[in-house]
Amino acid sequence: MVQGSTDHSGQAESWRTDSSGNRLTGTQLAVAALREGIRKGRYVPGQRLVETDLVTEIGVGRNSLREAFAYLASEGLVQVEPHRGASIRRRTHTEVAQLYDLSEVLEGLAARLAAINITQPGNAESLTAAIDREHRDAAGGSANQRIDDAARLHETILAIADNPRLTELVTNLHILTFSFQLRHTRLDGAQDLGETSLAEHLAVVEAIRQADPQQAEIAMRTHIRSAKEQVTALPKDASG
Amino acid sequence: MVQGSTDHSGQAESWRTDSSGNRLTGTQLAVAALREGIRKGRYVPGQRLVETDLVTEIGVGRNSLREAFAYLASEGLVQVEPHRGASIRRRTHTEVAQLYDLSEVLEGLAARLAAINITQPGNAESLTAAIDREHRDAAGGSANQRIDDAARLHETILAIADNPRLTELVTNLHILTFSFQLRHTRLDGAQDLGETSLAEHLAVVEAIRQADPQQAEIAMRTHIRSAKEQVTALPKDASG
DNA sequence: TCGGATGAAATTGTAGGATGATTTGATGGA
DNA sequence: TCCATCAAATCATCCTACAATTTCATCCGA
The missing domain is CATH 1.20.120.530 (GntR ligand-binding domain-like)
Known part of the structure; x- marks a missing residue:
């Protein structure tokens, strides 16, 4: 459920918090993960962002992931085409x-x-x-x-x-x-x-x-x- | 299911298409509705955007609506606070x-x-x-x-x-x-x-x-x- | 009366199922 | 070769369910 964590009790889960110790929402987490991934070249322009894959990779639900897509699409970082899904936006x-x-x-x-x-x-x-x-x-x-x-x-x-x-x-x-x-x-x-x-x-x-x-x-x-x-x-x- | 439509067969549903006749996704529809509502004063700065209300008002599911919130939040038109929901962003x-x-x-x-x-x-x-x-x-x-x-x-x-x-x-x-x-x-x-x-x-x-x-x-x-x-x-x- | 504790109600956050729609790629025949 | 057709993959959407959190009214004691 939560990204290969070995934490089976309801403990800290520190990777879900920001610098101030505030709990991040799934959407925030996904946005940050995608931004970082783009910056580091983990995701390259043109690459498709398949929902089912990223759900397990980032460790958030489909809803949160899609909200992150929408957010980043508005920034122009990600491209969302109906029924074709999201991808890292290419630039000429x-x-x-x-x-x-x-x-x-x-x-x-x-x-x-x-x-x-x-x-x-x-x-x-x-x-x-x-x-x-x-x-x-x-x-x-x-x-x-x-x-x-x-x-x-x-x-x-x-x-x-x-x-x-x-x-x-x-x-x-x-x-x-x-x-x-x-x-x-x-x-x-x-x-x-x-x-x-x-x-x-x-x-x-x-x-x-x-x-x-x-x-x-x-x-x-x-x-x-x-x-x-x-x-x-x-x-x-x-x-x- | 679809906003009080009397259309029970699989017909046109013209209000779900853009100027070119392309089908709009629920997210696009919600974004457009919210933008229009803000422009026309239907939603005013500071107003809370309660999900369950807007779901019936706009006629999309909660997922699409929340994606629209994320999109507009990135633009700065809407403010989303964890567990407090979305609202039309106020500006000083x-x-x-x-x-x-x-x-x-x-x-x-x-x-x-x-x-x-x-x-x-x-x-x-x-x-x-x-x-x-x-x-x-x-x-x-x-x-x-x-x-x-x-x-x-x-x-x-x-x-x-x-x-x-x-x-x-x-x-x-x-x-x-x-x-x-x-x-x-x-x-x-x-x-x-x-x-x-x-x-x-x-x-x-x-x-x-x-x-x-x-x-x-x-x-x-x-x-x-x-x-x-x-x-x-x-x-x-x-x-x- | 005031201020804080408390608990219920409202609302959001998240996960995931189900189903229809669409794209994509493969296959086979003209 | 080119095109029609089919199957698989994937997305779009709505839904249910439940946990988490905030909000607000209420109550109690000083």
Whole structure:
């Protein structure tokens, strides 16, 4: 019944709780499992998500699983076709390029808001911490570390921007574009990507630090546009 | 079984099909019904959505209904709290202002893309049709007509922009902010809103017509920012 | 009277059965 | 080869059942 647990009495079941110890509903659990699975490549674009399989794999009922499908379909991560079921949504190069257009203006907004909020206590410090980490790992870190650092900087800016829905939307877009990159770049490619972005990150951070909303937005949009160009220039072998 | 239908044989059931005659799934039906209900004020912010009631009201099973809740929760239209159920999500003035920030950059993007695509066949014509209609009703139309006209212009620009996800997001935002305005403006207030926006619409349309992406984006952002200011200046009696 | 305990009612969360509908892939004949 | 037909897999939907949780009215004692 509950995912191969050896727990036959009614005990803790800690894997069903979130970081605060709150019980997760089956739907939340399934959403998290699917998101993680997509991020880690456990589920790849185009892959069918057969209900009966995932029910046993994730350990929730069919209802919860289908609710998770609906939720993720609304985000655009999963595609649901009547009587054909759910699958990880494929993206063509064109669609990914369009998502980058969204990222450009949304992250631009984030940078602008961050420049406005940078004077709030603690914000300048967390921004500094994020960019310092990038600086440090630019020399001695692994490719994965540099990717993580870059992601963390974007998250930090979003946090400072302090617009929850904006954070949600951008985070979704990151997952969508990231799962695309996974299929189209090799590790060395990702390294290049990280290298060129450090200078651009510095420009963004500097504008935010100087509490210059307009310049922050411009710098961020330039940064995303350059990322878009790198990605859309990738080989057009397959789509997903 | 199926919403008091008198149809006991296996006949048409036309209310379960979309504009193209395709059968709608129960989930799609419930999503559409809830969206419409929110738009028309049938369901108001804060209202609880009791499953057993809506099951009979909409005429779908509890599963389909709950999938619809999940879908709309991801959009932000509905709020789902464990063991307390779904409700139409309330928005504070602050949150609505934040949504307008999103609208500003997203619709700005739409205008920019429209200015790029305006040379495609048919696009200039549909844009002209939309703005002409606004012109005509500015003199003789009702307040509701003017509101519809304005909405249609935005839809037209989105269509020309030709970025499906962008269209989705902006449409969602329109519903969210519209349901807020419903509770905070009277009809005469809506009239004022329409009047001032005509000039701004003209500026946007003119920039798109001249295939000037940069100016189109600026004009649209100015327009949305002005709408935001009008709305956030509304009385802060209740939230939702 | 006030505040907290208590217990019943309402509602949601979850699992899973049953059945019809639809897609998909295989098979066989023209 | 191409198309009709059939069987299997899978989904869509509604249903029942019961556990879990919240909500709310009621009662009791200070």
